[in-house]
Amino acid sequence: MLRGIRIVEIEALGPAPFAGMLLADHGADVIVVHRKHPAVPGQPERSLLDRGKRSIALDLKNDDDAAVLMRLIATADGLIEGFRPGVMERLGLGPEACLAANPRLVYGRMTGWGQDGPLASTAGHDMNYIGLSGALWYASLPGEPPMAPPTLVGDIGGGGLYLVIGMLAGIMNARAGGKGTIVDAAIVDGSAHMMNLLMSLGQSGALAAERGQSLLDGPHWCRVYRTSDDGFISVQCIEPKFYALFLARLGLAADSQFANQFDRDLWPALGDRLAAIFATRPRDEWAKLFEGSDACVGPVLSPHEAARHPHMAARGTWQTVDGALQTAAAPRFSAGAPWTPTKSPARGEHDAEIRAGLAEP
Numbered sequence: 001m002l003r004g005i006r007i008v009e010i011e012a013l014g015p016a017p018f019a020g021m022l023l024a025d026h027g028a029d030v031i032v033v034h035r036k037h038p039a040v041p042g043q044p045e046r047s048l049l050d051r052g053k054r055s056i057a058l059d060l061k062n063d064d065d066a067a068v069l070m071r072l073i074a075t076a077d078g079l080i081e082g083f084r085p086g087v088m089e090r091l092g093l094g095p096e097a098c099l100a101a102n103p104r105l106v107y108g109r110m111t112g113w114g115q116d117g118p119l120a121s122t123a124g125h126d127m128n129y130i131g132l133s134g135a136l137w138y139a140s141l142p143g144e145p146p147m148a149p150p151t152l153v154g155d156i157g158g159g160g161l162y163l164v165i166g167m168l169a170g171i172m173n174a175r176a177g178g179k180g181t182i183v184d185a186a187i188v189d190g191s192a193h194m195m196n197l198l199m200s201l202g203q204s205g206a207l208a209a210e211r212g213q214s215l216l217d218g219p220h221w222c223r224v225y226r227t228s229d230d231g232f233i234s235v236q237c238i239e240p241k242f243y244a245l246f247l248a249r250l251g252l253a254a255d256s257q258f259a260n261q262f263d264r265d266l267w268p269a270l271g272d273r274l275a276a277i278f279a280t281r282p283r284d285e286w287a288k289l290f291e292g293s294d295a296c297v298g299p300v301l302s303p304h305e306a307a308r309h310p311h312m313a314a315r316g317t318w319q320t321v322d323g324a325l326q327t328a329a330a331p332r333f334s335a336g337a338p339w340t341p342t343k344s345p346a347r348g349e350h351d352a353e354i355r356a357g358l359a360e361p
Contacts, residue, residue, distance in 0.1 A: 001026045001027055001333060001335075001336065002023060002026045002027040002028040003027040003028075005023070005027075005028040005029065005077045005078070005171060006028070006029045006030075006031070006075060006076045006077050006078075007020060007023055007024075007028050007029070007030045007031070007076060007077065007078045007079070007080060007167070008031050008033060008069075008072055008073055008076045008078070008079045008080070009030055009031065009032045009033065009053070009079075009080040009081075010032075010033050010060075010079070010080065010081040010082070010083075010088075010093075011032060011033060011034045011035055011039075012080075012081065012082030012083065012110070013082065014082070014151065014155045014159070014160075015082065015110050015155040015156060015159030015160035015163065015187070016080050016081065016082030016110040016160070016163070017032070017047065017049040017050065017082075018049055018155070018156055018159075018160035019080060019108070019110065019159075019160040019161075019163040019164045019167070020032060020049070020050075020053060020080055021048075021049045021050070021051060021052065021053070022160065022161075022164050022329075023164060023167070024051065024052035024053050024342075025051075025052060025329035025339065026329060029054070030052065030053040030054070031053065031054045031055070031056060031072065031076075031350075031354060032050055032053045032054070032055050032056075032345075033056055033057075033058050033060075033069060033072075034055050034056070034057045034058075034347045034348060035057065035058075035059070035347075036057045036058070036059050036347075036348070038347070045346055045347065046322075046343070046344040046345065046346055047344055048324055048326050048344060049344075050344040050345055051321070051326075051341070051342050051343065051344045052342040053344070053345060054345060054349070054350040054353070054354060055345040055346065055347060055348055055349045055350050055351075056068075056072070056348060056350060056351050056354045056355070057347050057348030057351060060091050060093065061091065066091070066092065066093065068355065068358070069093065070093075070097075070098075070101050071358045072354070072358060073098050073101055073102055073105065074101050074102045075102075075357075075358070076102065076105060077104070077105070077106060077171050077174070078105065078106040078107070078108055078167050078170065078171055079098060079105060079106070079107050079108060080108045080110065080163065080167070081093075081107075081108070081109060081110070082109075082110040082111070083111075084111065084120075084121060084123075085109075085111065085115050085116070085120050085121060086121070095107045095182045099180055102180065103178070103179060103180055104174045104175075104178060104179065104180045105174075105180040106166075106167055106170030106171050106174055106180050106181055106183060107180065107181070107182045107183065108163050108166060108167045108170075108183040108185060109182065109183060109184055109185060110159060110160070110163050110185050111184075111185070111186055111187070112124040112125070112128070112129045112154075112159075112186065112187045112188065113129070113186060113187075113188055114184055114186030114188060114189060115184045115186070119132075126150065126151050126153070126154035126155045126187070127148070127154070129154045129158065129159075129187040129188050129191060130148060130153050130154040130158065130187070130191045131146075132188055133158070133187075133188045133189075133191040133192040133195075134191075134192055134195055135148075135153055135154070135158065135191040135192065135194060135195055136148055136153070137211065138198065138211060138214065138216065138217040139153075139217075140211070140217075141212060141217075141218075141223070141271075142211050142212030142218065142268075143212075153191055153194070154187045154191050155187065157190065157191060157194055158187045158188070158189070158190030158191030158192070158193070158194055159185060159186075159187040159190055159191075161190070162185050162189070162190035162193070163183065163185035166183035166185050167183060170183055198216065201214065201215065201216070212267075213264060215238065216238075218264065218267050219261075219262075219267050219271075220235075220266075220267050220270040220271035220273075220274050221235055221236070221237050221238070221243055221246065221261065222235065222236050222238065223235055223271060223274075224300060225274060225275055225278035225279075226275070226278065226279060227278055227279065227281060227282050227283040227286060228279055228280055228281055228282050229282035229283055231282060231283025231284070231299065231300070232283065232299070232300035233278055233283055233286045233287065233297060233298070233299055233300065234297065234298050234299070234300055235274070235296070235297050236296050237295055237296040237297070238296070240261060241294075242294050242295060242296050243261050245293055245294055245295040246290075246295040246296070246297060249289055249290055249293060249295055249297075250277065257269075257270060257273075258270060283299050283300075284299065286299070287299040303318065303325060304325065306318055307319075307320075307325060316328055319341055321341040321343070322343060322344075326341075328341070
């Protein structure tokens with residue numbers, strides 16, 4: 001779908017290379033500019049996040065290598081960088097210089113705090129960003145510290161995916177009007193924007209400012225329970241018809257307390273009762289009991305277990321490439337050939353090929 005689009009990605013960590021991987025997964029020619037030597041000793045020779053990309057190794061503090069990068073940028077639709085604000089400018093590779101070399105360039109900047117604001121120049125990580133943005137607030141039961149899945153809500157959801165959206169929007173605009181743009185993709189902005197679906201529940205009274213009092217973070221029918229084998233089972237039967245099926249499978253259809261699905265005063269006690277029930281049997285027995293029903297109950301699987309689940313296996317979602325477990329490209333399209341895993345390049349593997357394709361200065 002993205003064949004014919006070229007992206008230059010400056011080596012970074014986390015959401016920036018993830019964004020480049022996603023673009024490469026869908027056919028973009030993504031050239032990652034690796035450092036000549038790993039920034040972290042012992043860093044793997046090949047990164048899963050570099051799959052489908054080509055690699056050139058450059059020292060951006062070296063004038064000759066910087067000149068090669070500028071020639072490469074002149075051929076690109078977009079550039080991705082993931083440094084703190086001001087780093088690329090100090091290298092002489094900021095937006096002004098790059099857009100002068102290529103006025104149609106979409107210059108994508110991936111940061112946690114954004115290009116401006118009081119925190120723009122300070123360090124941070126996924127949990128810090130989503131904590132400040134409000135995205136971490138509802139991520140636990142009342143009385144427990146909030147905890148979100150590592151990297152998914154901030155780095156990937158609020159960061160990498162929003163950078164991809166920005167890059168594609170910018171490229172479409174440049175192709176229509178001939179002018180490039182700068183994409184300021186900040187994890188605090190993206191993760192806050194992701195809250196709008198949840199915030200929309202507030203318009204109907206389904207979202208409370210207090211944790212544990214909303215339809216998605218407090219009810220006994222919207223939790224994860226521990227099973228007898230220290231596994232976990234997820235329960236989220238929101239609609240009454242699904243909740244009724246849930247109670248029927250558990251033999252609780254006639255229980256008068258459980259009949260009051262939306263009585264907030266009962267949620268803690270009913271949660272305790274369900275916790276005691278689910279603790280009596282192993283995870284897979286519970287999964288089998290609810291399998292094939294609309295009760296909206298399922299097992300919590302590790303990635304390796306997920307790869308073996310019949311549904312995930314049928315879709316080929318999880319795959320092993322060169323001994324590394326990873327997921328296939330998403331989303332899927334009806335047009336074109338099915339996605340095929342591609343090997344990640346070694347650092348500088350395509351130097352000669354990429355240099356040969358550049359016009360001489």
